[in-house]
Amino acid sequence: xxxxxxxxxxxxxxxQKLKPPSMYKVLLLNDDYTPMEFVVMILQExxxxxxxxxTQIMLMVHRDGKGMCGVYPKDIASTxxxxxxSHARKAGHPLQCVMEEV
Ligand code: TYC
Numbered sequence: 118x119x120x121x122x123x124x125x126x127x128x129x130x131x132x133q134k135l136k137p138p139s140m141y142k143v144l145l146l147n148d149d150y151t152p153m154e155f156v157v158m159i160l161q162e163x164x165x166x167x168x169x170x171x172t173q174i175m176l177m178v179h180r181d182g183k184g185m186c187g188v189y190p191k192d193i194a195s196t197x198x199x200x201x202x203s204h205a206r207k208a209g210h211p212l213q214c215v216m217e218e219v
Contacts, residue, residue: 139218141194143186145178145201146213153179155210160186163197163204188219 120128143164145156153175160171164186178184189197194216205212 138190140188141191141216141218142188143194143197143216144183145186147178147182148211151210151212159201163201
């Protein structure tokens, strides 16, 4: 939309181009070796779950093959994935953690 003023100037309204940031799901994948207790600890430490919620998510991953830890903006999701993978490798576990655009 443009507004023409008497002095000849024209004001052009800039279209709003900002989109809300894309959100990403962070998922844990099942494997046969990572101890259940370790997964529960990861969910408590990095995804702020209480013990009860962490146990439910861990059991869902164990049963269904994957489960959601939370939904975050891209940089936060990717930092969480990095931290979880690094902690798991240091502890010698093959736990997989991935992110997926919502
Ligand atoms: N399946 C593993 C076991 O029986 C437990 C496990 C749960 C591993 C969730 C990974 O993301 C995972 N020890």
